[in-house]
Amino acid sequence: MTRASLRLGLLVVALVVVASISLLMGPADVSILSLISGTAPESARVIVTDIRLPRTLLALLVGAGVATSGACIQGLFRNPLADPALIGVSSGAALFAAGFLVFGGTFGGIALVGLPVAAFVGGLAATLLVLEVGRRGGTISAMLLAGVAINAIAIAGVGLFSYLASDLQLRSVAFWALGSVGGANWRGVAAACVIPVAIGLMWRDANKLNAITLGDAEASHLGISVAALRRRIVVLTAFAVGIGVSLTGVIAFVGLVVPHLVRLSIGSNHRVLIPGAALLGAILLVLADCLGRIVVAPAELPIGILTALLGGPFFIYLIVEQKGKLGI
Amino acid sequence: MRSDGVTLLDRVDFSAGQGEVVAVIGPNGAGKTTLMRVLANEIPASSGRLLIDGETPPQIGREELARRVAVLPQRSVLDFPFRVHEVIGMGRIPHRTSSFENRKIVQEVIDSLALAPIIDRVYTTLSGGERQRVQIARVICQLWDCREGGYFLFDEPTAPLDLAHQVAFLETARSLAADGAGVLLVIHDINLATRFADRIAILSQGRIVSDGKPVDVVTREAIESVYGIRVDVIDQASGAPTVRVLGSRTR
Numbered sequence: 001m002t003r004a005s006l007r008l009g010l011l012v013v014a015l016v017v018v019a020s021i022s023l024l025m026g027p028a029d030v031s032i033l034s035l036i037s038g039t040a041p042e043s044a045r046v047i048v049t050d051i052r053l054p055r056t057l058l059a060l061l062v063g064a065g066v067a068t069s070g071a072c073i074q075g076l077f078r079n080p081l082a083d084p085a086l087i088g089v090s091s092g093a094a095l096f097a098a099g100f101l102v103f104g105g106t107f108g109g110i111a112l113v114g115l116p117v118a119a120f121v122g123g124l125a126a127t128l129l130v131l132e133v134g135r136r137g138g139t140i141s142a143m144l145l146a147g148v149a150i151n152a153i154a155i156a157g158v159g160l161f162s163y164l165a166s167d168l169q170l171r172s173v174a175f176w177a178l179g180s181v182g183g184a185n186w187r188g189v190a191a192a193c194v195i196p197v198a199i200g201l202m203w204r205d206a207n208k209l210n211a212i213t214l215g216d217a218e219a220s221h222l223g224i225s226v227a228a229l230r231r232r233i234v235v236l237t238a239f240a241v242g243i244g245v246s247l248t249g250v251i252a253f254v255g256l257v258v259p260h261l262v263r264l265s266i267g268s269n270h271r272v273l274i275p276g277a278a279l280l281g282a283i284l285l286v287l288a289d290c291l292g293r294i295v296v297a298p299a300e301l302p303i304g305i306l307t308a309l310l311g312g313p314f315f316i317y318l319i320v321e322q323k324g325k326l327g328i
Numbered sequence: 329m330r331s332d333g334v335t336l337l338d339r340v341d342f343s344a345g346q347g348e349v350v351a352v353i354g355p356n357g358a359g360k361t362t363l364m365r366v367l368a369n370e371i372p373a374s375s376g377r378l379l380i381d382g383e384t385p386p387q388i389g390r391e392e393l394a395r396r397v398a399v400l401p402q403r404s405v406l407d408f409p410f411r412v413h414e415v416i417g418m419g420r421i422p423h424r425t426s427s428f429e430n431r432k433i434v435q436e437v438i439d440s441l442a443l444a445p446i447i448d449r450v451y452t453t454l455s456g457g458e459r460q461r462v463q464i465a466r467v468i469c470q471l472w473d474c475r476e477g478g479y480f481l482f483d484e485p486t487a488p489l490d491l492a493h494q495v496a497f498l499e500t501a502r503s504l505a506a507d508g509a510g511v512l513l514v515i516h517d518i519n520l521a522t523r524f525a526d527r528i529a530i531l532s533q534g535r536i537v538s539d540g541k542p543v544d545v546v547t548r549e550a551i552e553s554v555y556g557i558r559v560d561v562i563d564q565a566s567g568a569p570t571v572r573v574l575g576s577r578t579r
Contacts, residue, residue: 074408075408078405078408079407080407207421208421210410210414210421211418213407213410214404214405214406214415214466215401215404215405215406217370217399218399218401218404220370220390221368221394221398221399222394222421222422222470223390223392223393223394223421223422224390263408263409267414268409268410268411268414269410269414
């Protein structure tokens, strides 16, 4: 446990460092000394507090939420290849977001709620649908397959909306699907504060998540109500990921890769896996955002492209090199 | 007990008491696992009821039940890279004991099962037999501090173990019973069952055809009729009869 706490401590330090870099980095030069001493020009302060700080916080919170949800969903489904997208939350959100972008202008009712609310409602609706179909099917496989089916339907729906969209709308649908924290503001950060609450609630179930990796029957012999746990974790994930996706678009791969990295480096016990995944997910997303700002400067690369570009090959390396320890 | 229109268990009246090791034997598909799952409160019996210390499972409550009954299913599915000591420690989940106490209990279980050499290994890198020993340890850990009055249900615990570890496990089962626990296990090796069990029940086609002391239950007639092979039963005087296989078909 002490070794694990030490490593978690290192992750906290790394997160502080990466977040500081993110605050100071950008086209406008801002020195940390002038910020602290209060001698920085007004414009520099505005850039940091109104643009970079909310952007950094949003990347941090969304990264933490997606990675933690990935860890819990993998444990819950006892499937190392599971990720939050599997329960339909991402594709449901994408479907409603695409619908909003294409039809939002024509139907006043939709335009009122705004893109994040539409995406969040879509994510939650898709998740509840998967949960209900899974409940009727009765097994974990039924729920996973329900997720696959709902995903396929939602993606077809996004395709249909894209087909109907004008060129301009198509561009925003595509951009949203790539994921970006470029549009961050304080209202978004305030909404994203639901994420740490969800993470805290998932952490309270850490022991039960450990037990369920043994099997449903084993978990119930350890005194756990499996159905209630499954419902709780899926709904919390829908919140953590749904809010995140609604604010930033789809962030690929973080939910799948980060939990594996934490299991390999810190451990599989959900008591350390959950905080570890939250910290590492936050670090990686803030870092990806920093990179996205410099690689094609003065333009910006959407964060989702970077996470998939870097995460994909790295995950392939893990699969080849560590298959025994990954449990696949 | 019926499933898919097939009667899996029929008029089975079965009990296991504290302080004894009961072995359930019988051919594949006889209903041994179904019996275990009914006794473990995993599946409800279509008629009849399950009583634990005179109470039904709902009367006892989910968590309290986990502090009285520990179950090892036939197959385990754990696929995550937990350390061995973490897997064993999961047996403490239903308890409110302090983490200090839990660590002490896990250590005692590790010592008594001679698992010290592998406690820091990653579970997913273990062999089948080692995994089984870890799962057995987890189940024992669950009731270690309340084994007097507790019940252990093991479904084919010895199947993946080598001969030495089969014997070591059965000795552990005996010592759990000596400490006041009720131990019920499904096992295929009749000769080990006769040596280590106080009672043997033979299950065939969903019925308990025989239930009693090894020497009374394991007879040539009983084994031949249940398994349909030719055998010879020797060493009856010792109280732990040995079955020798003579041929594949009954005469």
